[in-house]
Amino acid sequence: MKHVPVLLTETLKYLNVSRFRERDGVFVDATFGGGGHSMAILDQTGQGLRLIAIDRDRAASQRAISLSQRYGERFTLLQGNFADLSQLLDEVQVKGIDALLLDLGLSSYQLSNAPRGFSFQLDGPLDMRMDQGQESSAADIIRTGTVDQLRDIFRRFGEEPYAGSIARAIVAARSQKTITTTRELADLILSLTPPAKSHRRLHTATRVFQALRIAVNEELQALVAVLEAGLSCLNQGGRLVVISYHSLEDRIVKRMFRQWSASCSCPPDFPVCTCGKVPQVRRLTGKVVVPQVDEIERNPRSRSAKL
Ligand SMILES: C[S@@+](CC[C@H](N)C(=O)[O-])C[C@H]1O[C@@H](n2cnc3c(N)ncnc32)[C@H](O)[C@@H]1O
Structure with missing residues (x-):
């Protein structure tokens, strides 16, 4: 069964893909799966955009062959756990990245x-x-x-x-x-x-x-680890997009984004701020983004997705 990428238009928008039509950059798709998101990113960016894809599943390398043929050196697939993001990027001598995509859970290839x-x-x-x-x-x-x-x-x-x-x-x-x-x-x-x-x-x-x-x-530990590593690997102005499919993942993502974007971590009863904390990120979506009705009709698997 073919895997249909979920929230594709919204993902490309929040990854700021259009900014990389002319300029160089490095994107990481840490959940390669069937490569649907990876392929769309590569198609909509210029020759200077390199995409590093990661998947834990050894079968993903079969599906990556056609991307290697089509995009050449712009595309690299690494087999590994995204929890080890920093080490995986070290292996390919990448220091900073401009975007990180996590489309969590399983692909249709695995489920079926x-x-x-x-x-x-x-x-x-x-x-x-x-x-x-x-x-x-x-x-x-x-x-x-x-x-x-x-x-x-x-x-x-x-x-x-x-x-x-x-x-x-x-x-x-x-x-x-x-x-x-x-x-x-x-x-x-x-x-x-x-x-x-x-x-x-x-x-x-x-x-x-x-x-x-x-x-x-050990999915929840891996999620916390990749979010922490992702934040430290992102370049200034870089983007992090996470698509989750159940409340346990969703809670972790929301909690971490809330912590990172907070401008103060003092207890609520402190009259003035003494922590001096500055926000590490700016949240781009006020509320979570969910699929439109027509996407759910076309691809029922997308119904529980939250970006
Ligand atoms: C929902 S699928 C991604 C589908 C992909 N975005 C597409 O459009 O084809 C999730 C993929 O992430 C992989 N994955 C899940 N947890 C992972 C982890 N901790 N490290 C690396 N890959 C992981 C799974 O093996 C699966 O292939």
């Missing part, structure tokens, strides 16, 4: 590929690793996690109200038979809710799978 184990609607191994070279997978967490650990994962990363009963059911079920596939885990979760409440059953499975994926890939 049953052997990757991301979807509870497709039967595959319980894998969920974005980086296939990583050791620990979702099956390892399900096989070794204690009730407390599993409950904590489902609660913190899935905000799942039935986290405790699901964790207990998993530990009881695996004492009979090891849970190794997405179908086995999905069936177990679905069996805990009455069939009449089919809507709730699907939401529960979605939340548990999301929670496991976040835990396997």
